[in-house]
Amino acid sequence: MKDNNLFDKQLEAELKRKTQLDMDVKQAIWKSIEDELFHSITEHDKNRRGVWVAGISLAAVMLILLFGVMTETGQAMIQNLKDLFIEEKQEQIEMEGQQEELDTHLETNEELRYVIYLDDDRYKMDKGGEADRIELKEELPDSYPDVYMEIRREENTTTEEVVADIKETLNNEEMEIVEETRTKNPIEAELIRGRGSKYPEWDTPIYQYYVTDSMNGQVFVIKQAYFLEAAEGHGARFHYMLESFEIVK
Amino acid sequence: MVDKETRLIKKIKKGNHQAFKKLYDRFADYSLRTAFAITKNQSDASDIVQETFIRVYRNIDSYDMSRSFKAWFYQILINETRRYMKKKTKQARSIESDQLLDFLHQQTEEAYHFDDLYLAMDKLEENHRTVIILKYLNGFTEKDIAEVLELNVNTVKSRLFKARKQLKGMMGGASDER
Numbered sequence: 173m174k175d176n177n178l179f180d181k182q183l184e185a186e187l188k189r190k191t192q193l194d195m196d197v198k199q200a201i202w203k204s205i206e207d208e209l210f211h212s213i214t215e216h217d218k219n220r221r222g223v224w225v226a227g228i229s230l231a232a233v234m235l236i237l238l239f240g241v242m243t244e245t246g247q248a249m250i251q252n253l254k255d256l257f258i259e260e261k262q263e264q265i266e267m268e269g270q271q272e273e274l275d276t277h278l279e280t281n282e283e284l285r286y287v288i289y290l291d292d293d294r295y296k297m298d299k300g301g302e303a304d305r306i307e308l309k310e311e312l313p314d315s316y317p318d319v320y321m322e323i324r325r326e327e328n329t330t331t332e333e334v335v336a337d338i339k340e341t342l343n344n345e346e347m348e349i350v351e352e353t354r355t356k357n358p359i360e361a362e363l364i365r366g367r368g369s370k371y372p373e374w375d376t377p378i379y380q381y382y383v384t385d386s387m388n389g390q391v392f393v394i395k396q397a398y399f400l401e402a403a404e405g406h407g408a409r410f411h412y413m414l415e416s417f418e419i420v421k
Numbered sequence: 422m423v424d425k426e427t428r429l430i431k432k433i434k435k436g437n438h439q440a441f442k443k444l445y446d447r448f449a450d451y452s453l454r455t456a457f458a459i460t461k462n463q464s465d466a467s468d469i470v471q472e473t474f475i476r477v478y479r480n481i482d483s484y485d486m487s488r489s490f491k492a493w494f495y496q497i498l499i500n501e502t503r504r505y506m507k508k509k510t511k512q513a514r515s516i517e518s519d520q521l522l523d524f525l526h527q528q529t530e531e532a533y534h535f536d537d538l539y540l541a542m543d544k545l546e547e548n549h550r551t552v553i554i555l556k557y558l559n560g561f562t563e564k565d566i567a568e569v570l571e572l573n574v575n576t577v578k579s580r581l582f583k584a585r586k587q588l589k590g591m592m593g594g595a596s597d598e599r
Contacts (some may be wrong), residue, residue: 179589180557186538187558191454193463198449203468204475205445210438255438261482278436287436417434 208210210256245404246336253280253420257287265412272420274412279304284325286392289416303395306413308406317368317399320411323417334383334391335362342366347379358415359384359394374401382414392419426490433481451559452498458503458554459547461539463588467503473498486533491570495559498553499569506547541591549584552577 263274276289279297281304290297290306296304303324312319326334335352342349346367355363361382368377380396394414398406426447432440438576452473456466476497484493542550555561562579567574 179585183538183553183588187458187554188454190538191457191558193457193466197467198453201449201453201471202442202445204471205478208471208475208479246578250534256438258482289435317544375573394537418435418437 207379210405253282253285254278256260256420257418261289261416263289263412263416265408274409276413276416281323282393284323285420286323286325287416287418287420288323288413291413294409294415306410315375317375318397319399319402319406320397321413322393322395322397324393324395328389328390328395330386330389331362331391334393335364338381338383338393342379345397347377355382358382358411359417361385361394374399376400377405378407380407380410384419387419427486430484430486430490432483433478434484438520444477445474448494452494455495455498455554456502458542458558459550460506461543465505465509469498469502473501476501479563487493489565489568492565495555495561495569495573503547532553537592541588544591545584545587549580549587552580553584553588 204371206271247288257278257280259278261276261278263276265272265274274291275293275294278287279290280287281299283399286306288306292309294309296309298307303322306321306323308319335363339349340350342364345366348369348371349364351363351365353363355361361384364381366379366381370376377397377399382392382394382396384392394417396407396410396414398410424468429440429444433444449470449526453466453470456462456469456473460466460469473494477494480497484490508581542553551570552566555566561569563574566572566577566581570577
């Protein structure tokens with residue numbers, strides 16, 4: 173038995189000793205992995221764009237092509253962020269106690285530097301306003317309260333200032349603040365939950381805000397708007413989508 | 422540790438590259454050692470590890486979070502190693518018989534000759550060599566090994582027993598496994 177233990181120890185030590193490798197090897201492997209996974213498409217795009225731009229100079233058809241260059245450049249910038257993430261993902265979520273497969277699609281905002289996976293069977297992304305807004309694909313009748321998830325970035329501010337503004341807005345809209353807490357789920361942020369004063373009714377509006385920590389004077393605010401009866405449906409789906417939200421430095 | 426790993430994997434599933442780099446830093450060393458122990462060739466080991474991590478990243482969505490990540494990772498690594506070695510079969514190095522005789526003649530009564538560990542390991546069947554590496558280099562339990570190789574625990578025990586006996590025999594000790 174003693175002999176077996178000695179053999180085991182020697183074998184373990186010797187295997188570890190004989191398999192020690194140069195740390196540079198590790199770095200070189202990582203570089204190859206990075207190139208393969210994260211840079212290959214970007215490089216390809218760069219080359220493609222280079223050829224295309226050369227073609228444009230040669231043709232010298234001014235105005236239309238100039239517009240074309242600008243569009244291509246804009247697309248390339250957005251593709252840059254898109255290249256960093258998988259385009260489509262299937263998520264397993266739980267809705268009202270039932271497991272459900274959810275097909276999600278990557279949405280990026282190059283300017284605001286964030287990504288989120290969108291359940292594009294039910295929602296669409298409306299960009300370009302003061303905030304990006306995830307809205308229902310099929311609109312609800314007018315008698316229903318608003319349903320959306322809004323993402324915006326506030327600049328030159330702090331989390332505390334933004335939280336104070338939100339609370340003031342909720343007060344002005346006669347919404348009751350029912351929760352104000354620090355949360356880690358679905359994202360790490362300050363959470364403020366407001367509820368319509370007419371509670372509990374099926375259509376009591378609910379506003380749920382997530383305010384991220386300030387980074388270089390920038391704060392992301394995510395507002396989820398739905399109503400009481402939709403809390404288990406749209407509320408839960410917004411929650412799952414927000415889990416995929418990432419700010420990209 | 423496991424919680425930290427779970428958080429890391431959730432981030433990778435979201436496509437976070439920094440999290441993937443952290444995972445690489447955590448697993449690269451021992452995966453490289455494992456591939457090197459099996460192939461005895463640094464360049465082959467590098468290729469295998471590179472391909473393993475690429476597969477892990479591309480297939481992370483299929484990883485079931487209720488399973489041990491380490492077992493899932495090493496399953497990919499071992500499969501990749503086997504695939505790679507199969508591809509290189511024609512180039513496989515055979516042990517020179519005089520080399521083998523030399524080291525067998527060097528045996529003394531007391532000590533084991535670990536200088537010839539690789540030579541002895543080479544003589545093991547691939548299945549036996551892999552369980553030895555997973556156990557002694559990676560510190561896997563028999564249950565872990567069974568999960569990685571998708572085997573019954575008793576089969577793992579049996580392979581370990583035979584492999585140790587054979588190794589001890591070749592490395593100068595009495596093969597006194599009981």
